[in-house]
Amino acid sequence: MQANAPIGVFDSGIGGLTVARALLDLLPEERLVYYGDTAHLPYGDKSEAAIRSYAHGIVAFLREQGCKAVVIACNTASAVAYDSLKSEFPDLPIYNVIDPVVEYVTLGDGEKAVGVIGTRTTIKSDIYRRKIKEIRRLIKVNSMATPLLAPMVEEGFLNNAVSEEVLKEYLWRKPMLKVDQLILGCTHYPLLIDQIRKVISRDIEIVDSAHVVAKKVAVHLESENLLNQKKASLKSAFFLSDYTPVFEANANRFFGEKVTWIERNIW
Numbered sequence: 001m002q003a004n005a006p007i008g009v010f011d012s013g014i015g016g017l018t019v020a021r022a023l024l025d026l027l028p029e030e031r032l033v034y035y036g037d038t039a040h041l042p043y044g045d046k047s048e049a050a051i052r053s054y055a056h057g058i059v060a061f062l063r064e065q066g067c068k069a070v071v072i073a074c075n076t077a078s079a080v081a082y083d084s085l086k087s088e089f090p091d092l093p094i095y096n097v098i099d100p101v102v103e104y105v106t107l108g109d110g111e112k113a114v115g116v117i118g119t120r121t122t123i124k125s126d127i128y129r130r131k132i133k134e135i136r137r138l139i140k141v142n143s144m145a146t147p148l149l150a151p152m153v154e155e156g157f158l159n160n161a162v163s164e165e166v167l168k169e170y171l172w173r174k175p176m177l178k179v180d181q182l183i184l185g186c187t188h189y190p191l192l193i194d195q196i197r198k199v200i201s202r203d204i205e206i207v208d209s210a211h212v213v214a215k216k217v218a219v220h221l222e223s224e225n226l227l228n229q230k231k232a233s234l235k236s237a238f239f240l241s242d243y244t245p246v247f248e249a250n251a252n253r254f255f256g257e258k259v260t261w262i263e264r265n266i267w
């Protein structure tokens with residue numbers, strides 16, 4: 001594996017750009033190859049078998065592109081495809097967006113309640129609760145599927161009256177009222193963080209996985225001597241399985257700068 005090779009990042013669509021952004025902010029010397037599987041979006045309501053087969057195709061593509069490591073920048077794919085990807089690609093460092101967050105919330109001791117919100121498939125997998133409990137049995141984990149949030153963000157409903165009502169509908173439900181920390185278990189939710197904070201209106205920590213994950217990837221690549229030592233000469237590349245202008249407009253919101261897409265259907 002070469003240190004100057006790119007880092008592969010994939011998601012069901014453009015939401016994973018929040019993770020790509022955090023990675024490039026922390027590791028500006030690196031080059032990314034991003035794959036957004038917009039042809040199969042959303043993953044959040046798909047079967048586990050379908051998500052696994054999409055994820056395997058994408059990682060094979062990223063490996064062909066010469067990636068030195070792959071970040072699964074999608075909570076749903078991390079929840080259901082990580083283990084099978086690790087066994088199919090044993091030589092490739094693969095990171096998911098769940099383990100670094102679990103590690104983070106289980107630091108320290110004492111009892112607390114952690115809330116998790118995500119897509120239906122992520123919450124149904126119960127992965128956050130299982131992994132948190134494996135490390136700290138006494139942490140109470142309250143999970144809730146919030147399937148309206150991702151499409152709402154994609155429609156650009158942020159910081160407006162509709163998004164406020166939807167967030168209240170979810171976050172004012174009983175399981176969420178007593179949490180000390182809230183995990184944003186979906187790529188799209190960091191864009192709602194300010195309004196989530198406002199709706200919760202208590203002083204709790206909201207864990208935005210993009211930054212926690214970027215730090216974990218940086219530390220691990222460094223320990224493997226896989227960090228690029230000088231600024232990559234090529235620019236990052238961004239692929240989509242199905243291009244539409246809507247994705248292009250939305251992508252700028254997720255990434256904070258203009259993204260030039262290459263349409264590449266790998267199926």
Ligand code: DGL
Nearest residue numbers: 012042043044075076187
């Ligand atoms: N990327 C997905 C996730 O983080 C959200 C969008 C989808 O359902 O595909 O869970």
